[in-house]
Amino acid sequence: MLFHESTTNASPGGSQISLFRLLGKATVNTFKADLADEFSPNPKTAAKGTRELNRDVRATGLADVQKGYPASVRVNLHPGTYYLMDLGSFFGPMGPSGAPNPALTKLVVRDSDDDGWSWSDSSAREDGSGWHPTIWLTAADRFVGPGRLPAEGSVTFRNVGDSIHVAQFSPVKKGTTDKQIQAYYDSGVMAPPPFALNGPTFGLDVLSAGSSATLSYDMPPGTYVLQCFVADSVTGMPHAIMGMHKVVVLK
Ligand SMILES: [Cu+2]
Secondary structure, rough: OEEEOOOOOOOOOOEEEEEEEEOOOOHHHHHHHHHHOOOOOHHHHHHHHHHHHHHHEEEEOOEEOOOOEEEEEEEOOOOOEEEEEEEHHOOOOOOOOEEEEOEEEEEEEEEOOOOOOOHHHHHHHHHOOOOOEEEEEOOOOOOOOOEEOOOOEEEEEEEOOOOOEEEEEEEEEOOOHHHHHHHHHHHOOOOOOOOOOOOOOOEEEEEEHHHHHEEEEEOOHHHHEEEOOOOOOOOOEEEOOOEEEEEEOOO
């Protein structure tokens, strides 16, 4: 299934859309409580939030987009009930409990009668040009894949780890290295990173372990850093600070 996304939200956060199923006994309220934990400033609570989200949802993107930079996400969906959420509206009005209360949109996926359709067939068609890079999100909480990606094209993200992850691209100065980024995080400095560049960000929203999604986009060429800000399920520290960043060049 292919989702096209664009936003009218001109704030730097734009729209951050996630698509997920609830697992086991989880309800919408369970999910909202998990999410509040995940974004807690207390690392122990944030770690718990990640463990809860790993247990309670199966998320497959979608995309984080800014105004003027639409993106598409292709995912393989089984029939069932799904929810769409814009995290860009997460810190809006508080709910009755004083916790963030993002709006959720329910989406029911039914079995298609058209048995001629398959995900692999259509993604092959979509990427007829041949080169179609894959970024792996690993159990060591790292991005593994090529250092060069298309500025206009598609990238498949495969979460082969054991935690939810996100994959956010932010522009950085040419020549920036992962070593410099790690040194910045290790320094604990609160000032904006010296390697940061103004420019549009984009990315793939939450992807659960065992899931994959293909992000298609058209962004300004240049150097970007791919990062994950999910809280570690043990320390509660954002994965990026623990090393989940990767400098990539979009050409
Ligand atoms: Cu991560």
